[in-house]
Amino acid sequence: MGLCIDMAAIAANWRALADLAPGARPGAVVKADAYGLGAARVAPALYAAGARDFFVALAAEGRAIRPLLPDDARIFVLSGHMPRARLDGLIPVLNSAEQFFRDRALRPRGAFAIQLDTGMNRLGMEPAEWAAVAPDALAAHTDAGTGPALVMSHLACADEPAHPANAVQLAEFNRLTQGIGAPRSLAATGGILLGRDYHFDLTRPGIGLYGGAPFAAAQPVVTLSLEVIQTRSVGPGECVGYGCAWTPARPSRIATVAGGYADGLLRALSGRAAVLWAGDRPCPIVGRVSMDLITVDVTDLAVVPPELEILNPRQGVDALAAAAGTIGYEILTSLGGRYPRQWS
Numbered sequence: 001m002g003l004c005i006d007m008a009a010i011a012a013n014w015r016a017l018a019d020l021a022p023g024a025r026p027g028a029v030v031k032a033d034a035y036g037l038g039a040a041r042v043a044p045a046l047y048a049a050g051a052r053d054f055f056v057a058l059a060a061e062g063r064a065i066r067p068l069l070p071d072d073a074r075i076f077v078l079s080g081h082m083p084r085a086r087l088d089g090l091i092p093v094l095n096s097a098e099q100f101f102r103d104r105a106l107r108p109r110g111a112f113a114i115q116l117d118t119g120m121n122r123l124g125m126e127p128a129e130w131a132a133v134a135p136d137a138l139a140a141h142t143d144a145g146t147g148p149a150l151v152m153s154h155l156a157c158a159d160e161p162a163h164p165a166n167a168v169q170l171a172e173f174n175r176l177t178q179g180i181g182a183p184r185s186l187a188a189t190g191g192i193l194l195g196r197d198y199h200f201d202l203t204r205p206g207i208g209l210y211g212g213a214p215f216a217a218a219q220p221v222v223t224l225s226l227e228v229i230q231t232r233s234v235g236p237g238e239c240v241g242y243g244c245a246w247t248p249a250r251p252s253r254i255a256t257v258a259g260g261y262a263d264g265l266l267r268a269l270s271g272r273a274a275v276l277w278a279g280d281r282p283c284p285i286v287g288r289v290s291m292d293l294i295t296v297d298v299t300d301l302a303v304v305p306p307e308l309e310i311l312n313p314r315q316g317v318d319a320l321a322a323a324a325g326t327i328g329y330e331i332l333t334s335l336g337g338r339y340p341r342q343w344s
């Protein structure tokens with residue numbers, strides 16, 4: 001019952017992604033509470049598997065896991081050095097000249113990384129900015145050594161291998177970083193799968209660790225099973241749920257299940273997805289997903305199911321995402337905290 005998170009599968013996925021980029025140090029992205037699965041559990045488990053380089057979005061996320069990891073673990077903060085950020089024990093990924101000079105003024109010997117924009121236009125220094133900052137950045141003395149701990153960029157279209165932006169960004173990253181001496185990083189999950197030209201010195205897989213596309217070979221990580229609260233018979237001429245959005249075409253058995261959009265079962269799933277009985281028997285979600293409940297057509301089951309699975313190895317985060325018109329990342333990070341969680 002509840003959300004089961006397979007920690008051995010996460011470690012196996014990390015190892016498999018590491019093996020796909022044999023020349024590079026495999027990092028681990030644990031932002032957004034490890035994509036909703038619990039960074040306080042996931043980060044130490046990945047450290048035990050061998051990971052030493054962790055990425056979070058915000059300094060507060062980094063501070064939360066810093067005490068849980070030994071000193072040789074590095075925690076990179078992707079939003080960099082924001083005003084008022086508390087960065088002790090963390091490594092900001094500096095995204096602009098403004099962040100760079102703020103960081104050097106406030107933490108002159110603190111370790112730092114640099115992000116360059118190579119075409120995504122989201123985070124990172126523009127080429128002209130980098131040209132101005134590079135002499136200072138590459139010569140900066142920190143307690144961890146000289147220069148940036150990492151110079152990185154991020155791909156906009158890595159999940160589409162044939163997209164021309166990939167080669168354009170790769171060429172731009174090479175142009176901006178050739179010969180700098182500092183370790184370089186370009187690939188998240190999708191970039192790892194694009195091949196060795198994209199691997200550089202360190203990789204930053206996120207979604208692939210958690211069983212999501214584009215890492216098709218990932219082991220499934222999450223199972224979410226929901227309790228059936230009650231079942232009832234509903235016949236033609238009656239309706240089910242808010243808006244009376246569904247009416248049965250035949251005498252039907254409807255199960256009311258404890259889980260709704262407040263638990264991350266997106267309302268867009270209404271009438272478009274199934275939950276599974278006994279691992280693989282699909283039962284359609286009928287009517288609207290409400291805040292705490294979904295209604296499921298279990299007419300064709302021979303038994304009254306005590307619980308039904310909405311995520312499992314047969315129906316993974318990407319299948320559920322497709323039904324809701326979104327991506328696996330959003331399904332994972334939406335998973336709520338109301339049902340019990342088990343890390344096994």
Ligand SMILES: *Cc1c(COP(=O)(O)O)cnc(C)c1O
Nearest residue numbers: 029154188189204205206207208
């Ligand atoms: C989120 C993120 C990653 C991880 O991406 P996945 O697609 O989940 O592997 C890596 N690098 C940066 C900069 C990110 O924002």
